[in-house]
Amino acid sequence: MQSRNMEFNHVRAHFLVITSTQLACLVLSSLLLDGGRGFRICVAAVAAHWLAIAFVAARSRNDLTVVDSLPVRWGIFPFLICATLMANVVW
DSSP, rough: OOTTETHEEEHHTHHHHHHHHHHHHHHHHHHHSSSHHHHHHHHHHHHHHHHHHHHHHOSSSSSSEEOOOOOOOOHHHHHHHHHHHHHHHHH
């Protein structure tokens, strides 16, 4: 089943890249002079990203499909865009 499945080891291999990207986003957003709004948006995006990864990991233990691997492949950026668009409604 190599054609449409991806092993969960790929998630472990991308763990360093995922965490370093998120840490860079958190550090840079904390330096903004907007009263902490950008940092709160980034924290919400990081939390949503890790919840998506945890949901995918709990749902499919060994093999990830192409759709399951989307949060790992695209990273925090779609969550950051959604959190930025929803920030006007929430805050």
